[in-house]
Amino acid sequence: MVSTQKEExxxxxxxxxxxxxxxxxxxxxxxDDIAEAAGVSRQAVYKSHFTSKAxxxxxxxxxxxVAENLDQFTAPVFAATTGVAKLHATIAAIIRIEVRxxxxxxxxxxxxxxxxxxxxxxxxxxxxxxxxxTAAIAQLHSERRLSPAWQPEAAVDLxxxxxxxxxxxxxxxxxGWEPEAMIDRLWSICQxxxxxxxxxxxxxxxxxxxxx
Numbered sequence: 080m081v082s083t084q085k086e087e088x089x090x091x092x093x094x095x096x097x098x099x100x101x102x103x104x105x106x107x108x109x110x111d112d113i114a115e116a117a118g119v120s121r122q123a124v125y126k127s128h129f130t131s132k133a134x135x136x137x138x139x140x141x142x143x144x145v146a147e148n149l150d151q152f153t154a155p156v157f158a159a160t161t162g163v164a165k166l167h168a169t170i171a172a173i174i175r176i177e178v179r180x181x182x183x184x185x186x187x188x189x190x191x192x193x194x195x196x197x198x199x200x201x202x203x204x205x206x207x208x209x210x211x212x213t214a215a216i217a218q219l220h221s222e223r224r225l226s227p228a229w230q231p232e233a234a235v236d237l238x239x240x241x242x243x244x245x246x247x248x249x250x251x252x253x254x255g256w257e258p259e260a261m262i263d264r265l266w267s268i269c270q271x272x273x274x275x276x277x278x279x280x281x282x283x284x285x286x287x288x289x290x291x
Contacts, residue, residue: 085126091117092124093142096135101182105190105197110135133196136187140180140200147179156211162219163274169215170242170269171262173208177247178258184244205239212238219274226275234273241265 095117099108110132114121129135144150152172159165177184187204190197216234219225225234240246242265250256256264 088117088119088123088126090142091119092129092135093139096139097143097183100136100139100186105132105136105186105194108132131196133194133200136190136197137200137203140183140187140204143180143183149176149179152176153211156215162215162217162222162224165218166215166269166274167266169211170238170265173211173242174247174258174262174265177242177244181244181247181252185248188244208242209235209239212242223277224274226273229273237273238269241268 092113096108096113099112099116110124110129111121113132113135114124117123124135129138152175155168156165156172159168184204187197187201191201192198212235213231216225216231216238220231225231229237247261250261251258
């Protein structure tokens with residue numbers, strides 16, 4: 080019973096935090112504001128293991144992942160059996176997740192510029208994104224489907240820029256692109272620049288060895 084009440088309090092705090100932070104921004108909301116909006120005491124905030132606003136923010140990112148059922152978008156990534164399929168599924172998953180969390184991501188990105196705790200939460204998010212893209216590119220490379228013009232790390236750098244929060248905001252929020260159109264267009268760029276047929280990759284490598 081106590082555990083259930085504690086979880087209910089935790090959810091109320093996270094929902095209140097999400098609403099207030101998106102409405103007013105990271106620096107204009109205090110833990111006291113969040114506690115008041117959730118209808119709980121400041122002591123209840125600490126009992127929920129939120130020792131700081133940045134700590135709560137990091138937990139909020141994880142909570143939103145569960146609350147928005149974001150695993151539905153990552154399932155195809157783990158189900159993919161080839162590097163090409165994994166890369167496409169990864170790009171699609173990142174953009175479809177961004178649709179659900181973009182407002183929070185923008186707020187977190189802005190807060191990271193001036194708050195060390197927010198920066199840690201932001202780096203955690205970027206690390207996860209880079210890890211899944213690196214896995215897809217590594218498989219693509221191992222299957223000899225990555226263009227020899229690209230080193231794996233450089234390919235990941237390009238993808239991180241193409242799928243960044245800023246790029247999404249510019250294309251979708253400001254320019255009015257549909258998220259699915261963004262997926263299609265970015266995938267087209269990948270097919271033209273990063274991906275080759277296995278035979279072409281082998282032929283290019285052989286030519287490079289001869290000329291070298």
